[in-house]
Amino acid sequence: MRRLLLISNSTLHGGVYLDHCKDQIKNFLTGKVKTVLFVPYALQDRDGYADMAKKAFNEMGYELESIHKQESPPEAVRNAEAIFVGGGNTFRLLKTLYDEKVVEEIRKRVLQDGVPYIGSSAGTNVATASINTTNDMPIVNPPTFKALGLVSFNINPHYLDPDPNSKHMGETREARIKQFHEYDDSPPVLGLREGCMLLVEDNKATLHGRTDARLFERNKEPKEFSPGADLSFLLS
Amino acid sequence: MRRLLLISNSTLHGGVYLDHCKDQIKNFLTGKVKTVLFVPYALQDRDGYADMAKKAFNEMGYELESIHKQESPPEAVRNAEAIFVGGGNTFRLLKTLYDEKVVEEIRKRVLQDGVPYIGSSAGTNVATASINTTNDMPIVNPPTFKALGLVSFNINPHYLDPDPNSKHMGETREARIKQFHEYDDSPPVLGLREGCMLLVEDNKATLHGRTDARLFERNKEPKEFSPGADLSFLLS
Ligand SMILES: [Ca+2]
């Protein structure tokens, strides 16, 4: 029984870390989970990051241990009751997951053993088919852009609508995703605006949170979905 | 004698393609150059892109041939009098330069034979040490992020100051570049705001255009430079 909570962003503007999704996290981590294994690899300051995550999870009623303080990261994954992968730089995160040899371990735990997986931002990107639709700067080069593959489509976290007042000539987010879809066999991309998240429970996917999501598919018009929407068709 | 004109962006808001840099391009391409070799690999629609570039260069008084219509791209580079690499997606551009086996050819022509190189946006990114500081989405994976290395530092084109009114929680451009500089041996990054460009003539580098540039170096405070500034120290 695959269980994923894929969050667009960890902090809303003016808000507190994980505050906008703490109800969903508590609902998601059912009574059995006592300790969450935290993966801080997306940021350089792992100690500081783990302290912040620990505080937020303690307040929700869970213990939190960071993988970077464990002797063997793969062993830590094998023993995890639940996994939370935090945001930061997606390239650094994916490279470190490969370097630490936990990609296959996380896949197995989540897909075979049903260990709940929470991802935020970069942690959501790496849960999908690939990191081809991250917004991050490629500051390091992972061995491949192929990610954990816990779902077969891609997500664009922090999805941003075009700003009609902008004079900046960089591509809009939609234009970037459309360039991805110029390639054959490119999977759907779910654009999660800040404030929304996707709950996956086995073959059921539902949009949660307070903002809408925008779905992009190759050779199709984008579609909008509101919280509560059933997106299970993406899982087939 | 190395000669490079590295432009932040090809079109200013509300403007015409290459209009804001056409004086610099004409000054840069001295009397000897009749035909410019265009590299349209950063966009999918190469024919349309070449038509647009041809129109702009014809109006400046130059012929333009696109590399994608030549039988042998490396041979086309070997015969080029000047090279213009257009913008689009940096990952697609660099991957195609490697696929078409023109990376070493362009390096040789520019660094050994003194063939003038004009880059815009992605075409500027690939001229530098690496594409680690592109803004683009990693829609395809080049064999390496190492680029043409026509200069030993990095550039961030379309450099963007933080928007004080934004409620979006994605990293600012400056925060992204600072993450790059968390790594040892990461080279300087010159943030070229839209409207400015860097002219390199052998060991002399000068800022041109109408906007300022912001220089980021590992473990240093960022510095601002205005058009006319001598940035030759970056070349040593
Ligand atoms: Ca990020």
Ligand SMILES: [Ca+2]
């Ligand atoms: Ca671009």
